[in-house]
Amino acid sequence: MSRIVYVNGDYVPEAEAKISVFDRGFLMADGVYEVTSVLAGRMIDFAAHMARLRRSLAELEMDAPAGEAELEAIHREMIARNALEEGMIYMQVTRGAADRDFTYPEGAEPSLVLFTQARPLRDTAGARNGIRVITVPDIRWARRDIKTVQLLAPSMCKMAAKTAGVDDAWMQEDGVVTEGTSNNACIVTAEGTVVTRDLSSDILHGITRAAVLRFAREAQVKVEERAFTVEEARAAAEAFVTSASSFVTPVVEIDGTAIGDGTPGPVARRLRDIYIEESLKAAT
Incomplete structure (x- = not known):
């Protein structure tokens, strides 16, 4: 069964996931990420991961792609859609798509991508x-x-x-x-x-x-x-x-x-x- 991933507002099979070739995460590594562990279908230290995300975004003068309540809801939906009991949720935020330039673009919409990884965490x-x-x-x-x-x-x-x-x-x-x-x-x-x-x-x-x-x-x-x-x-x-x-x-x-x-x-x-x-x- 193919994983369901989240890309800029849509939940899609991973084979159908697409992001712009002009995304600054791809061109400039202009993005941040968080990885949240999941045990028994529940998230570990999620609030702390959100606090660090806020800090990373602020340090790079990058807009948040969504509010924290929405980000939490997306994480929970990803757990449900992928029946994730134990593993990880990867979340990446980039500055978004813009013509290639070293300066930060004005008006670019941040990109948001999430995917899950089912893997043992307790018994390794x-x-x-x-x-x-x-x-x-x-x-x-x-x-x-x-x-x-x-x-x-x-x-x-x-x-x-x-x-x-x-x-x-x-x-x-x-x-x-x-x-x-x-x-x-x-x-x-x-x-x-x-x-x-x-x-x-x-x-x-x-x-x-x-x-x-x-x-x-x-x-x-x-x-x-x-x-x-x-x-x-x-x-x-x-x-x-x-x-x-x-x-x-x-x-x-x-x-x-x-x-x-x-x-x-x-x-x-x-x-x-x-x-x-x-x-x-x-x-x-």
């Missing part, structure tokens, strides 16, 4: 066994706090990991970890403290990251938001990543060095369980 190989990563130079632009569709650099880093025979890459600048290709990076010290990069324009302000840190503090797990080096990560007791698509996923190897005993650690496993349990309680 990464959660069970952990993932292996390499470190690579961070070659992205300077405004990583805006969730734009400019994803070629992370794709290149992800391909470097695939070529190396591992699962993902952690990007670093001057020996200091910024984040993963599509996730926030965290380590756990020998004392059990969770350490993750502090918020700035250097990293994406992860929605799952924020929730996990909140749950960790509520569970009396000490948290430090600060930069950490590649060497510190390799010597950590545990490591893990957070994202809407992976929740909390243990990292068991960095650059060929086993983290801890090379298996998912207790802090990461506990935080993953807490995140899933609390997110399901609050799902909408």
